[in-house]
Every structure is written in structure tokens, then in C-alpha cells.
Amino acid sequence: MAAYKSLSVTEFKPDLRSANGTRIQKGLTSKFLRVGTLSCTDVLFLTFAWKLAVFYGTPLDSPWTQKVSFLLLILAVEIGVIATKGLYKSGINRRNYLGLIKAVTLSDLLLLMIAFLYEPESYISRSTFLLFWLLSVVFVCTGRLICDLATKLLRSRGAIRHTVFLITDPEDKDSHIRLIEKENCYTIHRIADSSSLHLMNRETTFEYLRTQGIEEAFVSWNAIKNRLYVCWRFQTAGITLRILPTEGQVRHPKSVFWMIGEVPCMTIPAPIIAGSDFWVKRSFDLCCSTILLLLLSPVYVVIATLIKLDSSGPVFFQQNRVGLHSKSFKIWKFRTMVANAEKLQAKLEAKNEIKDGVLFKMKDDPRITRIGKFLRRYSLDELPQLFNVFLGEMSLVGPRPLPMRDVEKFKTKHFIRQEVLPGITGLWQVSGRSDIDNFEDGVKLDLSYIENWSVLLDLQILLKTVKVVFSKAGAY
Structure with a gap:
């Protein structure tokens, strides 16, 4: 690149209302081509190995040698094990011949166990099994060698x-x-x-x-x-x-x-929770939120009654928050403020206690109702967010979702926290809650959580949340 045009931070400001999120990884076409070519080659050579083994092995009346469905099962197990071992990945992985031998051997042993458990009296002969194993190893490795030589030839001519x-x-x-x-x-x-x-x-x-x-x-x-x-x-x-x-x-x-x-x-993996990690976390959230919603339903009824008796207005408070990939969603809470609280906030901005002004926090907020103070002290106002978790808009643990007013003040580096599902509680909340008066310190805690995520860490944060709530540390 000959030269670069300088851009100031203020000139680059993402529009959250039209956020694109993560782009599709480039090079997927060549990846699919590689995986498709290798898997088709393996299927062809494994089928050929099976046919030769059945032809030259000792004949034995068995559905394994007569039905196409059993051949499909054999191919599925073989290809599945090879894929699980990462032998369809690029570079040295597809040329890992020792790994291929181990994968083919393991899959054949699995097939032997399946056959014995399915119908122990009607399996193929030992000679057919041994021939299939030997021919599979030779043919699959030969197929990979051919693909590798063809790839090198094409690349020497500027292709792929x-x-x-x-x-x-x-x-x-x-x-x-x-x-x-x-x-x-x-x-x-x-x-x-x-x-x-x-x-x-x-x-x-x-x-x-x-x-x-x-x-x-x-x-x-x-x-x-x-x-x-x-x-x-x-x-x-x-x-x-x-x-x-x-x-x-x-x-x-x-x-x-x-x-x-x-x-x-x-x-270095980007600090996001994606792929299998995302689905493990999502399954954990779905199970826990379902159980908690059922167990806490009587508590919901009691809190709703107290809110109605305390002040006029709806039981629930809904607010637009910025979630995964900067997409907006409605967060649910029990109402803890007067009905026109959001309109009154503009008059209170001068009393904001967050130093950098990104968030709005204020002790002794005059908008909070009597029952609202109690709900906030024990974080009971957050309970309706279990519905957000159940719907997949939030997680039990993660960076807290912020209003558009706060996110519009983000610097570009802050948007990393929007690449994971927001949470009801998080590392920030159990490390000081409202006592942390600098947004940068909170972002560091959010990033630390994302980098080190595990189900065990989620459980630890949930347990610490219970302790923090009952101790009323930093709550207002």
C-alpha cells in the first residue's frame, strides 16, 4: 500500500442501528473445495476397498456384505472419525498419513464393536475385515498423496x-x-x-x-x-x-x-464466545432459565402485587438495550422508578457519578419508588430478564446490556463486548457492582471474562452473584 489516509477517532463512528456484526470468513470457497474433494476421494477409495475385501475375503452370509445401508454406515463412521481427527484441515493436517492410519484403524474397530452388538452371529469373516482394514489404509493414504501432488501442480501454475x-x-x-x-x-x-x-x-x-x-x-x-x-x-x-x-x-x-x-x-483467538462454546453456553442458559422461571413464578406474583400497591404504572419496565452484534432488543425488569423516569433523566445528567460519563449512575436517585429501593437492593428487579435469557436475547452471565444512550458514547475498542450475548450478571457485577466508577475498568473485567470463559467460570460468577446480592454490596 503506497500511502494511508489518516482518520481521526471522531471521523469513524459505527452506526449501531445498522450494525453488520461479524462478516463471513473469506476463503470459504477454497475451504469447501478442499474438504469436498478430500471427503469425496476418501468415500471413493473406501468403497473400492470394501468391495475388494468382500470379493476376495471368505464368503459369509451377512447383511453387512449384502445391504447398501450397511455400506453407508461404514462410510459414515470412517469419514466421521477422519473429520473428528482434523484431517480435512489445511496444511500439514491433510498430509498427516500417520494420523490417517490411526483414524482408519479406530473407525474399523468401532465398526467391529457395532457389528458385534448389532448381530454377533452374522458379521463378516475375519479375512474380509482384515483385508478391508489393510486396503482402507493403503487406498486412503494413496488418495491423499494424489490430491497433494495435484494441489502442488496446480499451485505451481498459479491456481488455488x-x-x-x-x-x-x-x-x-x-x-x-x-x-x-x-x-x-x-x-x-x-x-x-x-x-x-x-x-x-x-x-x-x-x-x-x-x-x-x-x-x-x-x-x-x-x-x-x-x-x-x-x-x-x-x-x-x-x-x-x-x-x-x-x-x-x-x-x-x-x-x-x-x-x-x-x-x-x-x-490469537479473537475475544468472543462462538462456535461450540456458544452452543454449550446457550444450552446451559436455556436449561437454567427454564428451571428458574418455574421455581420463581410465585415470587413474580408477589413482587407484581407489591409494585401495583406502591405506585401507579405498569408492573414491568421495558427498555431498548444494545445486545449481540450491536443489535437492539427490549430488556425486561420489574419497574423500580416512577412512570416518567426516562424523561426525568435529562435533568439529572449533571449529577452522574460515572467519571467518564459513558454510563449513568446516581445514588439516592429521586425517581426510585419505595418498593423499588428494596427490589434494587437485592437485585430482584432483574428477575424478568430470565425471559430474555429463555428467548436467546441474553445469557445468565455476560457483559451487561447498555442503553443506546451509553453505547453511543463508546470508543471503537469498546465494541468488543458487543460480540457476545449480554448477561444478567457478570464479572463486573461481582467485582464491585456500582462501586466501579470508571467504565474502562468495567470493560477490562468484561474482556477478562470473555477471554477466560468456561461453564465453571459461569457457575462461579453465579454463586458470587448470590453472595454479593445478599450482602447488598455496591447496590443502589
């Missing part, structure tokens, strides 16, 4: 290569170019120095990468200052980030290693 962008300092430029070219599957589109990721140039760089359809970016370790934030930006742009090694590199605790030839390189 990945377009990449290199960001590195001048002193590391030549060594990094040689390292990338050694893999023989990349075409370097452009090269830029570390200033391309500086705050003033960052948005111009990402816009360029998007418009040029760059699939992967190779970045030297020293070129990234705010590593987790930059990794998140690459992921939300749909670009795979590869971090190139330098002398004295410090390993990030959640880094993932991959190889270029014999050189280990690193990728």
Missing part, C-alpha cells in the same frame, strides 16, 4: 492460491517473505509496515483489505500493539490473521500454533 496481505517492519520483511513463499500456497498481494495498524491508519487498512478481497493477513508480532483488539477486528472483517514469529516473542496464554514448514507461527 490464497491472497494474503503482509504487515511487517522493514528489518523483518525479507525473512517473512521467504517464510510465506516456502509454504507455496500464498500469493502476497501487498506489503505494509506496522504503521498501517496504528490508530490513525487502522480503519483505512481494514477498508482496503475488505475491498481487495484479502483472505488472510500475515502480521509480525511486533507490529501489533493492542493484540486482542486487533485480532477481534480481523475476525469481524472475515480475514484470517496469522502472526509471524520474531525474536523475543512472548506467547499469549490462549494462542493457537500452526506451522509454515518447520517454523511455528501463532494465531
Whole structure:
């Protein structure tokens, strides 16, 4: 890239009402092509191995050798185990012949166990089984070798290569170019120095990468200052980030290693909860919210009655909050303020106790009703958010969803917290609740939670939430 146009922070302000969220990962076509070609080759050679084993093995009257459905079962188990072992991934994984032998052997043993449990008297002969195992190993490895040779031939002619962008300092430029070219599957589109990721140039760089359809970016370790934030930006742009090694590199605790030839390189996962982690967390939320809604239904009735007796207005309070991928949703609470509380807030902004003004917090808020003070002290006003959790708009644990008024004051780096489902409680809430008077400190806690997420951590935060609620620490 010849030059960069500087952008100030104020010139780049995302429009939350039309947020795009995470973009589709670039290079999916080549990924599907690779997986499809390898899996079809494996199916073809495994079918051929089975037919030869049945033909040359000792004949035995069995549904395994006569019905097509059993052949489909064999192929499903074989392909499933190979996929589970990660042997359809790119690079050295698809050339892992020892891994293929282990995967085929394991799948054949699973089939042997299935056959014995299904119909122990009508399985195939031992010679057929051994022939199938031997031919499967030979044929599958041969198929991978053919695919590998064909891929190398096509890449030598400029086909099926990945377009990449290199960001590195001048002193590391030549060594990094040689390292990338050694893999023989990349075409370097452009090269830029570390200033391309500086705050003033960052948005111009990402816009360029998007418009040029760059699939992967190779970045030297020293070129990234705010590593987790930059990794998140690459992921939300749909670009795979590869971090190139330098002398004295410090390993990030959640880094993932991959190889270029014999050189280990690193990728830092973006600080989001996605994929299998998301579905584990979502299943946990769904089960817990269902059980809690059933158990707490009498409490809901009592609280609703007390609110009606205390002041005029609806039982529930709904407010637009900004959730996952900056999309708006309505949060549910028991009403703890007078009916026109939101209109009165503008007159109270001068008394805001949050130093940077992003959030609005105020002790002895005059808008709070008598029963509202009690509900807030024990966080009972938050109970209706279990409906938001049940509907998938929120999680039990996560960064708190904020009103549009607060999110509109975000800096770009704050939007990382919008890449996960918001929660009823979180690490911020059990580490001081309302006593934390600086939004930056709260964001650091939210980010720490996202980076270190596990079901156990969620359970720990939920238990701490109960303790904090009953101690009434920082509640107002």
C-alpha cells in the first residue's frame, strides 16, 4: 500500500442501528473445495476397498456384505472419525498419513464393536475385515498423496492460491517473505509496515483489505500493539490473521500454533464466545432459565402485587438495550422508578457519578419508588430478564446490556463486548457492582471474562452473584 489516509477517532463512528456484526470468513470457497474433494476421494477409495475385501475375503452370509445401508454406515463412521481427527484441515493436517492410519484403524474397530452388538452371529469373516482394514489404509493414504501432488501442480501454475496481505517492519520483511513463499500456497498481494495498524491508519487498512478481497493477513508480532483488539477486528472483517514469529516473542496464554514448514507461527483467538462454546453456553442458559422461571413464578406474583400497591404504572419496565452484534432488543425488569423516569433523566445528567460519563449512575436517585429501593437492593428487579435469557436475547452471565444512550458514547475498542450475548450478571457485577466508577475498568473485567470463559467460570460468577446480592454490596 503506497500511502494511508489518516482518520481521526471522531471521523469513524459505527452506526449501531445498522450494525453488520461479524462478516463471513473469506476463503470459504477454497475451504469447501478442499474438504469436498478430500471427503469425496476418501468415500471413493473406501468403497473400492470394501468391495475388494468382500470379493476376495471368505464368503459369509451377512447383511453387512449384502445391504447398501450397511455400506453407508461404514462410510459414515470412517469419514466421521477422519473429520473428528482434523484431517480435512489445511496444511500439514491433510498430509498427516500417520494420523490417517490411526483414524482408519479406530473407525474399523468401532465398526467391529457395532457389528458385534448389532448381530454377533452374522458379521463378516475375519479375512474380509482384515483385508478391508489393510486396503482402507493403503487406498486412503494413496488418495491423499494424489490430491497433494495435484494441489502442488496446480499451485505451481498459479491456481488455488490464497491472497494474503503482509504487515511487517522493514528489518523483518525479507525473512517473512521467504517464510510465506516456502509454504507455496500464498500469493502476497501487498506489503505494509506496522504503521498501517496504528490508530490513525487502522480503519483505512481494514477498508482496503475488505475491498481487495484479502483472505488472510500475515502480521509480525511486533507490529501489533493492542493484540486482542486487533485480532477481534480481523475476525469481524472475515480475514484470517496469522502472526509471524520474531525474536523475543512472548506467547499469549490462549494462542493457537500452526506451522509454515518447520517454523511455528501463532494465531490469537479473537475475544468472543462462538462456535461450540456458544452452543454449550446457550444450552446451559436455556436449561437454567427454564428451571428458574418455574421455581420463581410465585415470587413474580408477589413482587407484581407489591409494585401495583406502591405506585401507579405498569408492573414491568421495558427498555431498548444494545445486545449481540450491536443489535437492539427490549430488556425486561420489574419497574423500580416512577412512570416518567426516562424523561426525568435529562435533568439529572449533571449529577452522574460515572467519571467518564459513558454510563449513568446516581445514588439516592429521586425517581426510585419505595418498593423499588428494596427490589434494587437485592437485585430482584432483574428477575424478568430470565425471559430474555429463555428467548436467546441474553445469557445468565455476560457483559451487561447498555442503553443506546451509553453505547453511543463508546470508543471503537469498546465494541468488543458487543460480540457476545449480554448477561444478567457478570464479572463486573461481582467485582464491585456500582462501586466501579470508571467504565474502562468495567470493560477490562468484561474482556477478562470473555477471554477466560468456561461453564465453571459461569457457575462461579453465579454463586458470587448470590453472595454479593445478599450482602447488598455496591447496590443502589
